[in-house]
Every structure is written in structure tokens, then in C-alpha cells.
Amino acid sequence: MFTDTGPQPFRDGTHVSLLFVVIAVIVVALIFDFTNGFHDSANAMAGPIATGALTPRTAVIIAAVLNVVGACLSTEVAKTISGGFFDDKLVTAPIVLAGLVGAIVWNLLTWLLGLPSSSSHALFGGLIGSVIVGAGLASVNYSVIVSKVLLPALVAPTVAGLAAAAATALAYRITRRTPSKYSETGFKYGQAFTASLVALAHGTSDGQKTMGVITLVLIVSGFQASGTGPHWWVVLAAGLAIGLGTYSGGWRIMRTMGKGIVEIETPQGAASGAATTATILASAHLGFGLSTTHVATGSIVGSGLGRRGAEVRWSVARRMGVAWLLTLPGAALVGGLAALLSGHGVPGVIALLVLLAAACTVIWLISRRNQITHRNVTDSAEVMVLASAAPQTYPDDPRLSGSKSKHKRKKQKSVA
Incomplete structure (x- = not known):
């Protein structure tokens, strides 16, 4: 905010261009929104892509458009x-910038590993860490964090999982006498429809989080009154950023969600999509900072429990659970370290931006060694280097015969 002597100084007393810092925060916030899109695109479209209800490219186009629409529906x-x-x-604006850096770095690390951790919790963790370091413990409203973030993180995935399990069991029971070719076609349409609703709900929930961050930095910098909601251009920019991120794919995490936890069939996909949508929309209406990843994963696990004979790969679920537990403190640690740097005036802010660009570049270069695209995202023969339960032999796959098969098995064992 502005004082009588000009822009608010950093801790070292050096006056800086507040406008420069605010613009930097807005740009980095939109970059986070982009990473949120490709990190969480699997929440909606992993299922229909895995079952063939939608082609990969068609799925991400639908999800991207509906993310933009959903982001414009609510601001709670x-x-x-x-x-x-x-x-x-x-x-202050530099503190918010540091929190965003923590969220982006954590998002990219978990994307590199193919772990569907929560982009929302990465954002909250990064901001909490940077605010505590930059402004002190008293600056965080812990009761709101508990009621709006932590409790929904425990309750929502459980509710979604139970609903998905019941819906899956009901779907199979209702169609048990229906010829498989008719039921399969019907459920493919149903799965495409519910997945589209999840994409809409994801935009409604996660698209708003970047809007909230941008609005927060405008308020603390004196460009917007306290207690007011996001401007129309903030809503539009955040919606477009998350939509573009979703269109880019996020294939690594999509493989984990679609193939790694449960081998999804179309009735399961339709049921889990419906459960996920209902949970997310209800939470967004109440203003909860919900993790759509947690909800979607809970629904997928529930759909596996609801189908008789389905195998839930608990080893993968455990790894995801560990990632969930580490997200808040991990992103908070990165955000706190970033806040130590961002508090040193313009040089600190510039140095932080340079380090962020370097970290993003390094992670991207590492990801190029083992690319996952729309062409191989459903390739079950290579699925889930993280899954200890993944098969070690591929007798029915002609692509992995002979020396190539031995190489793939050796590679899988070494990584696992």
C-alpha cells in the first residue's frame, strides 16, 4: 500500500517501484495458474482417455474450454x-511473490515424478511459508486455514470415494443384464459427460485461487480496496491461463490417474466423474479451498472398490498419500526460503525471478529424457514407473519382445 512518502519500502528500507513488483507477481501468478492447468488436467480427463471414451487431444480441448467457463462462474x-x-x-507483494515461487516449484517437481499432488495445497503451503517468514506468525488466520483447507482435505476425498463406490456398484448392478456392447457405448457417453462436468467444476474451484492471489496483491499494494472481489480482467486472465495449461496436456500425471491407481472401466469412469463433480461444486459454493486432485483421486479409488474384482494398486495410492502429506510443508519451506530472498528489495526480487526461471528450465530439461505425450499416455506396457505392483513381464506385447523387452524390464526395476 502507499504511504505519505511513496511506495511501501522493503525491510532494508530501500524504496522500489511498487508497480514493477505487482506486475511481476501477476505474471508469476498466471504462470502458476498455467502449471495448475496441466498439473490437474488429469483430474477430469484421465478416466475417459484411459477407457477410450475420448481421444487425448479431444479431451484436453474440452477440458480447457470448460476450465475457462468454470473460472468465470463464481468468485467465492x-x-x-x-x-x-x-x-x-x-x-506485501514480495511476500506473495515468494509464495507463488514455492507453489510453482513444488508443482513442477511433482509433475516430473508423475505424482498427482494438490496444486491448491502447493499454493496454500507456499503462501503460508512466505507469509510466516515475511510477516510473522500472527499474520496467518489459522482458524480459516483449518476450516477452509485442512478439514475439507480430509472429508471431501472420503465423501467422494464413498459416493463413487456406491455409484459404481449401482451402475454394474443396473446394467448386469444389458448386452455389453450397448452398456459400454452408453457409459462412454456418460463418462465423457461427467468428465466434462469435472473440468467445469475444476475451473470453478481452482481457477479462482489465482484470482484470489492476484486480488490479494492488489489489495496489499493499495490498488484495490480491502474486502472487495476480483476485477473482471483478473477473472478473464486467470481463466485463460488455466485453460491454456490444461490444453498443454499434463500427460505424466494423467497416466498415473488413468492407469496407475485402478484399471478404469467406463462405468467406473462415469460414476467417479459424477461423484467428483458434485463434491467440487458443493465445496466451491461454500468457499472451501478444496483440492480437486484429492477429490478426483478419492473418487477413482472408490470406483475401484465399487467394482467387484477390480484391483486397487495401494502401493501407488500410498506414494500419492505421502506426496499429499508433504505438499503443504514442502511448498511452505520453498516459499519461506524464497521470502528470505524477496525481502531484499528489487535485487532480491529479480534474483528470485531468475532462480525461478532456472529451476523451471532444469526440470523441463530433465523431463525431456523420458517424454510422455498424448501418443503414449495410455500405453499400459510402460505404465507407472512409480508402481511397485506394475507387471515385470510383457508376454503379449510385440513391441517389447527380445532385447527391448529386457531393457524395459531392467529399466522399470531400476527406477522402482
Whole structure:
């Protein structure tokens, strides 16, 4: 915010161009929104891609468009973030920038590993860590964090999983006498429809989080009144950023969600999509900072429990659970370290931006060694280097015969 002597100084007393910092935060926030899109695109479309209900490219186009539409439908979550989590009188634009850096780095690391961790919790963790380091413990509204983030993180996936299990069991029971070719076709349409609803709900929930961050930095910098909601251009920019991120694919995590946890059939996909949509929309309406990844994963696990004979790969689920537990503190640690740097005036902010660009470049270069695209995202013969339960032999796959098969098995064992 502005003082009588000009822009608010950093801790070292050096006055800087507040506008430069605000613009930097907005740009980095939209970059986070982009990573949120490709990191969480699997929440909606992993199922229909895995079962063949939608082709990979068609799926991400539908999801991208509906993400943009969903982001424009509500602003309740955005208001919670901009006016509920932190004391906006103590938070500064460089602190918000540091929190975003923590969220982006964590998102990219988990994407590289193919782990469907929560982009929402990465954002909340990064901001909490940077705010605590930059503004002190008293600047965080812990009761709001518990009621709007932590409790929904425990309750929502459980509710979605139970609903998906019941819906899956009901779907198989209702269609047990229906010829398989008719039921399969019907459920493919149903799965495409519910997946589209999940994409819409994802935009409604996650698209707002970036809106809330941008609104928060505008408020703490004095460009917007405290307690007000996001401007129309913030809504539009955040919606487009998450939509573009979704269109880029996020194939690594999509493989984990579609093939790694449960081998999804179309009735399961339709049921889990419906359960996920209902849970996310209800939570967004209440202003909860919900993780759509947690909800979608809970629904997929529930659909596996609801289908008789389905195998839930609990080893993969355990690894994901560990990633979930580490996301808040991990992103908070990165955000806190970033806040130590961003508090040193313009040089600190510039150095932080350079380090962020370097980290993104390194992670991208590493990912190029083992690319996953729309062409091999459903390739079950190579699925899930993270899954200890993955098969070690491929007798029915002609592509992995002879020396190539031995190489693939050796590679899989070494990584696992």
C-alpha cells in the first residue's frame, strides 16, 4: 500500500517501484495458474482417455474450454483467499511473490515424478511459508486455514470415494443384464459427460485461487480496496491461463490417474466423474479451498472398490498419500526460503525471478529424457514407473519382445 512518502519500502528500507513488483507477481501468478492447468488436467480427463471414451487431444480441448467457463462462474473461493487466509495489512507483494515461487516449484517437481499432488495445497503451503517468514506468525488466520483447507482435505476425498463406490456398484448392478456392447457405448457417453462436468467444476474451484492471489496483491499494494472481489480482467486472465495449461496436456500425471491407481472401466469412469463433480461444486459454493486432485483421486479409488474384482494398486495410492502429506510443508519451506530472498528489495526480487526461471528450465530439461505425450499416455506396457505392483513381464506385447523387452524390464526395476 502507499504511504505519505511513496511506495511501501522493503525491510532494508530501500524504496522500489511498487508497480514493477505487482506486475511481476501477476505474471508469476498466471504462470502458476498455467502449471495448475496441466498439473490437474488429469483430474477430469484421465478416466475417459484411459477407457477410450475420448481421444487425448479431444479431451484436453474440452477440458480447457470448460476450465475457462468454470473460472468465470463464481468468485467465492477467490474472496476466501484474498480476504480470509492472511492479514492483508501485514502481507506485501514480495511476500506473495515468494509464495507463488514455492507453489510453482513444488508443482513442477511433482509433475516430473508423475505424482498427482494438490496444486491448491502447493499454493496454500507456499503462501503460508512466505507469509510466516515475511510477516510473522500472527499474520496467518489459522482458524480459516483449518476450516477452509485442512478439514475439507480430509472429508471431501472420503465423501467422494464413498459416493463413487456406491455409484459404481449401482451402475454394474443396473446394467448386469444389458448386452455389453450397448452398456459400454452408453457409459462412454456418460463418462465423457461427467468428465466434462469435472473440468467445469475444476475451473470453478481452482481457477479462482489465482484470482484470489492476484486480488490479494492488489489489495496489499493499495490498488484495490480491502474486502472487495476480483476485477473482471483478473477473472478473464486467470481463466485463460488455466485453460491454456490444461490444453498443454499434463500427460505424466494423467497416466498415473488413468492407469496407475485402478484399471478404469467406463462405468467406473462415469460414476467417479459424477461423484467428483458434485463434491467440487458443493465445496466451491461454500468457499472451501478444496483440492480437486484429492477429490478426483478419492473418487477413482472408490470406483475401484465399487467394482467387484477390480484391483486397487495401494502401493501407488500410498506414494500419492505421502506426496499429499508433504505438499503443504514442502511448498511452505520453498516459499519461506524464497521470502528470505524477496525481502531484499528489487535485487532480491529479480534474483528470485531468475532462480525461478532456472529451476523451471532444469526440470523441463530433465523431463525431456523420458517424454510422455498424448501418443503414449495410455500405453499400459510402460505404465507407472512409480508402481511397485506394475507387471515385470510383457508376454503379449510385440513391441517389447527380445532385447527391448529386457531393457524395459531392467529399466522399470531400476527406477522402482
